[in-house]
Amino acid sequence: MHLARVATRPVARYLSTSAAAMSSSGLKERLTEIIPQVQADVKEFRSEHDDTVIGTVTVRQAYGGMRGIKGLVTETSVLDPEEGIRYRGYTLPELQELLPKADGGEEPLPEGALWLLLTGEIPTVDQVRAVSRELAARADLPSHVADMIAKFPSTMHPMTQFVSAIAALQTESEFAKAYAAKSVSKKQFWELFYEDSMNLIAKLPVVAASIYKNTYGDGNVACIDPELDWSANFCNMMGYTNKDFTELMRLYLTIHADHEGGNVSAHATHLVGSALSDPYLSFAAGMSGLAGPLHGLANQEVLQWLTEVQKEVGEDFTDEQLKDFVWNTLKSGNVVPGYGHAVLRKTDPRYTCQREFALKHLGDDKLFRLVSKLYEIVPDILLEQGKAANPWPNVDAHSGVLLRHYGFNEQNFYTVLFGVSRALGVLPSLVWDRALGLPIERPKSMSTKALKEFVAKL
Ligand code: CMX
Numbered sequence: 001m002h003l004a005r006v007a008t009r010p011v012a013r014y015l016s017t018s019a020a021a022m023s024s025s026g027l028k029e030r031l032t033e034i035i036p037q038v039q040a041d042v043k044e045f046r047s048e049h050d051d052t053v054i055g056t057v058t059v060r061q062a063y064g065g066m067r068g069i070k071g072l073v074t075e076t077s078v079l080d081p082e083e084g085i086r087y088r089g090y091t092l093p094e095l096q097e098l099l100p101k102a103d104g105g106e107e108p109l110p111e112g113a114l115w116l117l118l119t120g121e122i123p124t125v126d127q128v129r130a131v132s133r134e135l136a137a138r139a140d141l142p143s144h145v146a147d148m149i150a151k152f153p154s155t156m157h158p159m160t161q162f163v164s165a166i167a168a169l170q171t172e173s174e175f176a177k178a179y180a181a182k183s184v185s186k187k188q189f190w191e192l193f194y195e196d197s198m199n200l201i202a203k204l205p206v207v208a209a210s211i212y213k214n215t216y217g218d219g220n221v222a223c224i225d226p227e228l229d230w231s232a233n234f235c236n237m238m239g240y241t242n243k244d245f246t247e248l249m250r251l252y253l254t255i256h257a258d259h260e261g262g263n264v265s266a267h268a269t270h271l272v273g274s275a276l277s278d279p280y281l282s283f284a285a286g287m288s289g290l291a292g293p294l295h296g297l298a299n300q301e302v303l304q305w306l307t308e309v310q311k312e313v314g315e316d317f318t319d320e321q322l323k324d325f326v327w328n329t330l331k332s333g334n335v336v337p338g339y340g341h342a343v344l345r346k347t348d349p350r351y352t353c354q355r356e357f358a359l360k361h362l363g364d365d366k367l368f369r370l371v372s373k374l375y376e377i378v379p380d381i382l383l384e385q386g387k388a389a390n391p392w393p394n395v396d397a398h399s400g401v402l403l404r405h406y407g408f409n410e411q412n413f414y415t416v417l418f419g420v421s422r423a424l425g426v427l428p429s430l431v432w433d434r435a436l437g438l439p440i441e442r443p444k445s446m447s448t449k450a451l452k453e454f455v456a457k458l
Contacts, residue, residue: 074261209237258425338397
């Protein structure tokens with residue numbers, strides 16, 4: 001029987017939760033000012049346009065994963081098929097320029113993305129530093145969650161551990177407690193979703209690092225340093241102190257945060273939250289979706305696939321050898337992981353900014369050379385095969401190579417990193433769902449028989 005390794009210093013005595021209440025960054029106060037303005041704007045817009053038609057639905061869309069149907073409102077970001085993601089109207093290169101950095105750093109701090117995604121405003125350096133402190137103060141894990149992680153078998157996939165630990169954190173939900181006590185009105189829902197979301201975002205690096213150290217290491221997790229930013233603390237807790245790696249994580253955690261509302265992790269979080277399940281349960285649902293190989297798990301699949309490519313073609317590969325390998329992948333009925341996208345029709349800008357980081361920091365890294373070569377080869381093959389609507393690389397094609405360069409070799413953990421970042425997008429969306437009073441989600445489904453009868457009458 002497998003015996004789990006137990007943390008010798010269980011996942012920590014961080015700062016007390018009462019400190020959290022005292023260390024407000026001003027983010028909630030700013031939201032409190034903005035929300036009534038947006039509520040009024042939406043009310044006015046809806047009073048004029050509630051019956052305006054914004055699209056039609058075809059039989060293909062009903063069977064085809066609802067591609068392109070405009071049926072969701074997500075305030076935090078919009079994805080353009082050609083240009084890629086914009087957080088609150090800003091492209092990723094713009095965010096790299098505008099969001100505050102760590103002292104001496106060049107990459108944006110994800111706390112700045114969090115502020116932006118919640119409020120629509122680029123924060124100042126002081127505001128971001130205050131958010132870092134507030135998150136550090138909220139990071140305390142309840143002992144039952146620390147114990148539970150310590151007892152998970154190391155054979156349990158890190159994403160399964162992650163989902164389970166997030167669900168177990170639900171004991172901390174202020175929304176669930178207030179709702180059960182019937183002590184909260186609908187108007188206050190967003191505030192409790194905000195508190196739960198901030199607490200969850202603060203605790204996720206501790207949860208993730210605890211899973212990492214219990215699965216792959218000695219179980220010891222460093223304590224949170226309130227003077228450090230969210231990413232630096234996360235890296236320290238996982239045992240990585242290289243400055244370039246911390247910079248990579250700041251970039252990584254910023255660019256994976258949000259991809260509008262229709263992707264599986266965002267949509268699942270939103271859908272479950274619409275039943276007034278609290279942010280812990282909603283985010284656990286979203287993370288279950290992220291764990292699928294066609295979504296977030298693709299970053300793990302990419303590394304696995306690249307390892308197989310390397311094994312087959314060696315270091316001095318030729319273009320022909322790579323082409324053969326890609327064709328064999330397709331002929332054996334598998335997808336090329338890291339390529340294609342349901343919405344994007346060009347190279348994912350999240351791929352491009354990771355490539356730029358690699359060009360700056362990775363030198364002649366062999367795996368990076370392979371990934372660069374595949375970028376030249378794979379799109380033409382996918383086009384020749386003629387199935388994939390988008391032959392270009394997505395975010396997952398590049399992330400593992402960067403992590404591997406810094407010795408982060410545990411590829412089964414990669415999707416957890418993606419998940420920690422995704423909280424910065426989908427939880428602010430959930431707060432806005434409650435602020436706008438969006439109802440329980442319930443689209444209409446039809447059977448094939450009912451569809452046939454419907455179209456026969458047209
Ligand atoms: N390799 C091989 N075939 C691919 C392909 C790829 N990378 N991308 C799409 N196709 C195939 C599809 O499997 C589908 O085949 P069938 O008709 O036999 O079912 C066909 O091309 C049409 O699919 P599509 O409309 O282009 O793509 P979808 O919107 O259905 O799916 C995605 C999008 C991402 C699931 C798909 O491109 C894929 O499987 N890519 C590889 C996995 C991956 O990288 N996922 C990560 C996406 C980013 C993220 O969410 O994190």
